[in-house]
Amino acid sequence: MxxxxxxxxxxxxxxxxxxxxxCSSPPPPPPAPRVERFEREYPVNEEFEIYPDRVVQGEKTATVISSEKIESTYGTRKRTWLLQEDISSLPQFSSPEAPIYEALYNMALEESLQDIRSDGSFMAGKKWNGVWTRDISYAIQLSLAYVLPENSLTSLMAKVNEYGEIIQDTGTGGSWPISTDRIVWAIAAWELYLATGDAQWLDDAREILQRSIQRDTLNALDRETGLLFGETSFLDWREQTYPEWMEPKDIYESKAMSTNLLHARALEILSYMYDEAGDSPMSMEYFRMAERQYRLIADAFRLENGLYSLYLYPPIQGSRPVDKTGTLSNSLAAILAAEQDSPAAVLGGEISLSTEIPVVHFGIPTIEPQQPGIPPYHNKGIWPFVEAYYGIAGVREGNLAAFSHSLEAMTRSAALFLSHMENMVYDNGHYSGTEINSERQLWSVAGYLGMVYRGLFGINVQRDGVTFAPMLPENLGGGPVTLSGFTLRGMELNMTVRGTGSRIASMQIDGEPADPRNILQWRQGPVQIDIVLEQSGDSGSINLIASDIEAPKDPLIQDTGSNFSYRSLQSDARSFLWNGRERSPMGEAGPGRQGRGDIWSVLSTREGENRTLHSNLSRWTxxxxxxxxxxxxxxxxxxxxxxxxxxxxxxxxxxxxxxxxxxxxxxxxxxxxxxxxxxxxxxxxxxxxxxxxxxxxxxxxxxxxxxxxxxxxxxxxxxxxxxxxxxxxxxxxxxxxxxxxxxxxxxxxxxx
Missing domain, CATH: 2.60.120.260 (Galactose-binding domain-like)
Structure with a gap:
């Protein structure tokens, strides 16, 4: 009809x-925190120390009794973690000079097993029994593809629907295509292929990925900019990240750095998949598409400080980048830019991203600056899996200081909490005080394992084999650290790393001298890798900031007939009127009557800072x-x-x-x-x-x-x-x- x-x-x-x-009402106010914040017992920025066998934070301690037992006085009573699961079939890690890392690694292995559902797929955490696309994908890419490949495959296929496409999880406004980060599945699928070399999986994953990309392109591609609309990956609790006036349709019309980066990487992965299958024309086509997307991202999202913006405002507001950064997206950009012969190299620049990403005393917050008046979760929160990506970015950029800061932060929290928790409050480092929290969160578990494999041992799995760039912070006591039973495509890696620092002084493969610049090509059976590290002249740096930096509150336009005024909502914020791409000072009364074709939005800027937020749009009569x-x-x-x-x-x-x-x-x-x-x-x-x-x-x-x-x-x-x-x-x-x-x-x- x-x-x-x-x-x-x-x-x-x-x-x-x-x-x-x-035609719409503003979103409801954020809920009050569900748990009490203990400011006296857990003060802001309380000093802590990581020792070889314990963590000390004020009067709170976590003590390693053995590699299978930790006692903690954090919380209201003394608690104990005792290894219960059989982890002997999984890769074994030993750090005799710093047993705390070995114990927390064993805890992570145990929790990875406890996060396996009865159907063989991964749950997201103790409180999250469901299989979530983004959770399993980040976790598999970080480490679980190597540790539990069969469960990784089961989990990835659990997130494919009857149409042979990746499932987007429920979420904002009814989710897809408001959220399109289902494409994160691609990085997990590719990591699983790198780990196993399974040709059938490669073919299946390529078809699933291609179908999913095609539909995302039809429903979420901005034909004017070439970028994808949609919500930030992982940061999917609206008011935690976006202005209070933004509705789901506004979030759809924005463009997220993280999601666009994942789509570009998915195109790159498709190129490699076709190349592995011997289809050079299709491989080249997708490579060029990925190359174009990376260039668009670099041009659209980069801020003056060299980092990348969290998202772009909707096109009706000029697609201007928000003056807010995300740790996950910037860390992923750093990791991808360091890939050999990758079109993502354009994401690199004159600065090392890991030296500029803001960090605080207790770790690495997910965003910066923080949202004012919003309880901790993504906002004012630290998430260990994001810390892991930041730490790995430090490894890929040769920034030992960044890797060390991340490893110390993740070690402190896991040891004191006796679990690899979902998140914590960014200023007092406490697991209590965020909107919701879970023990043995899958991607936190995978993040700690990834810091061991990709950081301490510097394992970087590629299409043709493996390269090594280990880092041992001083807390490891000069080693040795050992890894055994780490299996890739039938090759069993057994590694020993000694020394402190990030520069390889010597390397041996099966007792023979080896050049660390060369790739260890695929082979069958056990391989013994011995590496000695030494201090380099430059150990890198971090961008340590205060844990009280908030963005200005969002200005709001108030319409009054043929005129409108605005509220800047914060005494130290100056506001300007923005029309198109121009800014001009404005008094509180507003611009008066508007002309045909004018679209106005107020900008709020904190005094003395280059940090700006948009208001809602003016309304049209x-x-x-x-x-x-x-x-x-x-x-x-x-x-x-x-x-x-x-x-x-x-x-x-x-x-x-x-x-x-x-x-x-x-x-x-x-x-x-x-x-x-x-x-x-x-x-x-x-x-x-x-x-x-x-x-x-x-x-x-x-x-x-x-x-x-x-x-x-x-x-x-x-x-x-x-x-x-x-x-x-x-x-x-x-x-x-x-x-x-x-x-x-x-x-x-x-x-x-």
Whole structure:
């Protein structure tokens, strides 16, 4: 059935009280912390020391009794960790001069076994029994591909749906394609192939990956910039990372550094997969695509300090990078840029990213600066798996100081907590005080193992074999440290590393001198690697900052008829008005009346700092006759996932111009913070495909709550035009069945 509506646009009045945010209410305030913060017993920045057999923080201690037992006085009573699982079949690590590292490694092996479900896949942690795409993928890439390859394969296939695509976890606005970091699956799939050399897995993973990338491209690619829309990877608790005024559709229209980086890496991995299969033309095609994406990322996200921005604001606000950084994305950029012959080399620069990523006394926070007034979790939180990526970035960049800071932080927390916990508060280092926390968090467990394999032993697995660049901080007492039974493709690595530092003084393979610059090519059976380290002239550096740096509070625009004013919400913040890409000082009264095509947003900047946040957008006032209504008039039309249903709008445009097209809609299929029932449609203009329109969930059963969809920019010539919303096969969401919304109108907004 074809549904049509035709309305003439007679002209737009002054922009002043619009509806980019008018049709929706702000998100609910963040919940209060669920647990008490113990500021007296756990003071901010309390000093701690890592000794060979214990951790001391004030009056709190963790003492290693043996490699299988640790006692801790952290918390309300003395507690003990005692190894219960049989870990003898897994790679064995020994550090006799610093037994604390050996004990925590054994704890990590045990917790990795405890995180295996009855179906053989990995759960996300003690409190998280489900199999989560991003959790298992980061964990497998960090280390579990080497430790538990069969469970890694089972877990990866558990996150492939009946259509042979990667499953995006539930989340913001009904998740995919608001969140598109399901593509992190690619780095885990590739790591598993590197570890096993399984040709059948390579073929299966390549097909799954290619299908998933194609659908992500159709539903989340910004055709004007070449970058992907969508939420940050892992940082998926809206107000923890994004401004309070941002709704799910705003988050979709933003562009995340981490997610774009993962997509570029997925293209690169596809190139290598095709090359392994002997298909050179396809390999070269994907390599060029990856090369282009890395260049776009480097150009769009890099800030003046050399780090990369956490995300870009939506296109309607000029796609400006937020003055906020993420540790995960910058660490991944550093690691990828160091890969030999990788197109990601463009992400490197004159600085070492690991020297600039902000760190605090107790570790490495996930973002910087912190969100004001938001309880700790991602915000004001430290996550060990992110610390692991930072530490590995230090290894890849030759920054011993960064690796040491990360290893010490992860060792302190695991020893005192007696578990590789999910997170901790960034200023007092306590596991209590974040919104939620779990013991034996899978990626925290994998992160500690990864710090041993990739850091202390410097193992870097590549397509043709293995290279080594170990680092031994002074706390390891000069070694020796040993690793045995580390198996890759039938090659069993047995390693001994001695000394302190990061420069290899000598290296032997099976008793014969070896050049550490050469790759150890694949072979079968046991191989003995002996390495002696020495101090280099430069051990690197870290960017240690105070743990009280917050961003300015988000300014808010207040519309008053044909004028608007704003609140800067923070006494030490100056605000400027931003129109397009220009900034100009503004008083509290605002700019007064606005002209046709003006889109205003306030910038809030902390005094003395180059740190800026956007407000919500100004609203537009419009002529009611300018809104394109559905065939039902003032009533909304329900759209369902039916290829035969076409919702059509027709209009006349009085003059050539650039327009922003959005839809007024309701979606009551679920809450704004979870589920998987985002409604998705494709917009056609004059029979030409324009792109996806995303209609996120707005609240459980809230079918009377109307807001605005994602939008698309379009250049239109004077004359008649027809627009259609269609459901195409690629618009299938993660639910697969419920993909519905109510459409009340289409808005055709002229912009300069």
């Amino acid at each position: 074809q549904r049509t509506a035709s309305i003439m646009i007679w002209g737009f009045v002054l922009l002043a009280a619009v509806f980019i945010t008018a 419009y002529d009611p006759d300018s809104v394109l209504r559905t065939p039902a008039g003032d009533e909304a039309v329900e759209i369902v996932p039916d290829p035969e249903q076409i919702l059509e709008f027709s209009t006349d445009v009085e003059e050539d111009g650039r327009f922003y097209i959005v839809f007024e809609y309701a979606n009551g299929s679920g809450p704004i913070n979870t589920n998987n029932k985002t409604a998705i449609r494709t917009l056609f203009a004059d029979e030409q495909r324009q792109g996806a329109i995303i209609l996120p969930q707005r609240g459980e059963r809230k079918w009377d709550d109307f807001g605005l969809s994602s939008g698309l920019f379009m250049n239109l010539e004077q004359g008649s035009h027809t627009f259609q919303l269609r459901y195409l096969p690629e618009n299938r969401n993660m639910d697969g069945e419920v993909n519905r919304a109510l459409i009340r109108s289409m808005l055709l907004i002229p912009v300069n």
